[in-house]
Amino acid sequence: MFRSNSAFRRLARYVRPYNLWVFITVIASLCLAAIDIILGKAIEQMVEGTFSSTQNMIYLVVGMTLIGMPCKFVMRYASARFSVSALRDLRGDLVHKFCDLPVSRVERKFTGDLVSRLTNNTAKLQNFFIEHFANLFYLPLVFTASLTLLLMTSWKLILASLALMPLGMIVTTLMSRRIEKYSEQLQEKMAHLNAVGQDAIGGIPIVKAFNMQAVLLKKYMVMMEEVVRRGLGLEKRYASITPVGVMMLATPIILVIAYGGYLIQQGELNAGGIVLFLYLISFILQPVSMLPTIISQMKEAGGAAKHLFEVLDWPDERQGGDITSLGDDRGDKGLRFEDDAERKANQASQASKSEIDGAEGDDDAAVVRLEHLTFGYDEGNTVLKDISFQVGQGETVAIVGGSGGGKSTIFKLLCGFNEPGEHAGTVQLFGKSLTDWNLTSLRSHISMVSQEPSLFPATIAENIGYGRLEATREEIVEAAKAAHAHDFIVQLPEGYETLLSERGGGLSGGQKQRISIARALLKNAPLLLLDEPTSALDSQSEAQVQIAMSAAMHNRTVLVIAHRLSTVRQANRIIVLDQGSIVESGTHEELLGRDGEYRKLYLQNFEEEPHTMENGNLMPEERSEKRDLQAGVL
Incomplete structure (x- = not known):
């Protein structure tokens, strides 16, 4: 799904220069998955009494903890390192794009919309990479390893406990389809809301001078209500997916306890197997229960990325042109100011x-x-x-x-x-x-x-x-x-x-x-x-x-x-x-000697705004000119 989304494929080009940190993130997540599986198998052997000694068990737990904690830190830091760096480059390209856009396009866009794309949308992408990117590697691995190990322990119990999982996944996929569309609509409304707020703050002297506070506040609140409505609509879809996740998490555990007890009575499973199931089933259920959230977050991040790349796809101002200098002596002649x-x-x-020379000057x-x-x-x-x-x-x-x-x-x-x-x-x-x-x-x-x-x-x-x-x-x-x-x-x-x-x-x-x-x-x-x-x-x-x-x-x-x-x-x-x-x-x-448009403009505008000298008095020639005009002399 990550690779199939065109916006994420374009985003991957920004991540590629930081593949080392991506690799470190992946390795750290794989180490954590391996530690979880090893501890699960050790717990099974300890319950069955086949583990070498209690002391060795303590050493194993301490060792895995000492390895796991740095891995957790590295996984978090490395994912933050490459995501921050990649989004820094993307922000740089966006600012560069703003500079390359034709003025005509910028003038027709809300400033708040452009700023929102630069800040809010990139923040959504950064949050997704930091919170969920490592899980795209950790969760599939721990899911596959746990499922394989439990199938080897008791294929009957694992199949019975996960019988409802396909149905839950289908329901989740159907329910999350409209999240990306709702997220895009919410971001558009937020951009318009930011534009109104930014313009109101920037023009606060005019707002106060014309007593526009109530009008702008009403406009802002109307738009805020629309943002709240869209936001609640998005949260409602998140909330509707949550019970599905809870059901997918709780049902298998109940089935493991109920059917596992039956298998113990039939002699097909021992106590160590049940403990192993109860420990590892969470690593199967965790990816499944988190799937709705990850899908939703991916769709929301996809909507944010789409908004960003939409800007990058706008046509640039013309970049060509063979003429780059005056080619004569009309250029810079040195900075000099006369008294x-x-x-x-x-x-x-x-x-x-x-x-x-005449009014029109020399053509050349x-x-x-x-x-x-x-x-x-x-x-x-x-x-x-x-x-x-x-x-x-x-x-x-x-x-x-x-x-x-x-x-x-x-x-x-x-x-x-x-x-x-x-x-x-x-x-x-x-x-x-x-x-x-x-x-x-x-x-x-x-x-x-x-x-x-x-x-x-x-x-x-x-x-x-x-x-x-x-x-x-x-x-x-x-x-x-x-x-x-x-x-x-x-x-x-x-x-x-x-x-x-x-x-x-x-x-x-x-x-x-x-x-x-x-x-x-x-x-x-x-x-x-x-x-x-x-x-x-x-x-x-x-x-x-x-x-x-x-x-x-x-x-x-x-x-x-x-x-x-x-x-x-x-x-x-x-x-x-x-x-x-x-x-x-x-x-x-x-x-002025013609009875034309300029004379009309002069009488309507210029004579109402006579030029003053630095002491505030009317220039003498303009006082005379005003009298002549009013008398009809000019």
Whole structure:
């Protein structure tokens, strides 16, 4: 049965490297079986008076005990050793698989489900290996040896005592058939329950702010009731098998006593034979009585293994791609951060260059080019419709538009998180088609700062250092200074060694965002993607993050999804999306001069969120621009 289950056959590949410990487990279990049989035969001879001496009997019992106890320890330890090691490798493959999965698949799965598979399911397998694996060798051997010895002693008595065993085994097999299905269903419900609990804990500020405790508690309890119902259903099936096991254990003993007494009266069996039967019959009954439990546990472990290998069978993100480097001078030019005066001078030079070169830039120098791109996450649900634009080297392009217009989808395509269909248009980066790029190499040339900063439970230095793993502490500090994060970091009790909690808890939104920008600066990639990095910040935090963003944007090609006027004004060109299509493109001044979608967005959104200087006052040119717009001048 162990070999016939496909999930266990796949699991055996993880056990194979640790065959030495498996072998030790098997040998120890065989030694224990041999000790049990030898002691049984010795007891028979002692009762019959044929054993050499009482002293030798004592020596035998002591010797077998001294051998059996280490064997018991070795059997337990060796089974734990190979199972822990094999499941460590399996967990490693699962984590590696999570990293190789397409982002689109991970986004559609419950985080709690994936975590549950990684923890709960592997724990079930480990428990099975430690508790029952050795029994798969010990019990058959001790059963076979005891049965053979008792057949030689009295075949009539052993056949009579085990007459009901085949019936019990058939009943057990039939009753355990649905256990694997119930176990799989229970694990699925547990995964969903874990997901709800994890999301509720992770979003506790929002839960409390919206007084959602009662709603989420009710949802959790409803799911908990379903888990309890499924769990009780599984336990009911375990419980229904237990009486069968008890019956299979008790009936043979009663028959041995009753029929064995009759055989003694008939002179076909002696007292030593009865004692031997009563001692060894337990080694026949133990495997039979444990059979329902072992079958049930194997089915439950099989269901857990099936869930794990289901993840390993999910398709990976595309791994191929011939392009692994830029092949020109647009790559890493060395980490260098300018001061504010130098940055402003370079920005003015860049703006002048953009006016001379034109809005669309040189085709050969395009870092990003989308041509007639149409894309949807699901069939029949198109998000982007015939999108075409390009971004020249060193150019900053802002993408604006209403919610659901496809702005973030463009970023996902540029990062290779999703890829367009064969006849759905072209995505080119650094002059090469997305499909020709090795995705890992492509992403090494892209930095991203998202709307919600992603910080990990590690030190601040480590979180910044993830931008470039080989970076020195000095480079990490320089990046933090350029992102205007250094001052608040050094004021923390542990400074750069401050250990962040999950999602950067304990830091303000602006502080977390500046750490994310420092990470992007440290990476020093030629293409920077900014996904609404200031949309959730207050005006003071926004002003500080804007300064950090200016440092990050300098000397790079930048695509920014913008909601704030301060961000839009820094762009050389603005692309306006509406319902997945480009409806306008131009500079801030050009688009305001048209009575189009951008002007509407500006009046609805941007003027409601004017950019402030660091002292909290409205920028003078924006106060003037607001008055002009309201008067209809622009």
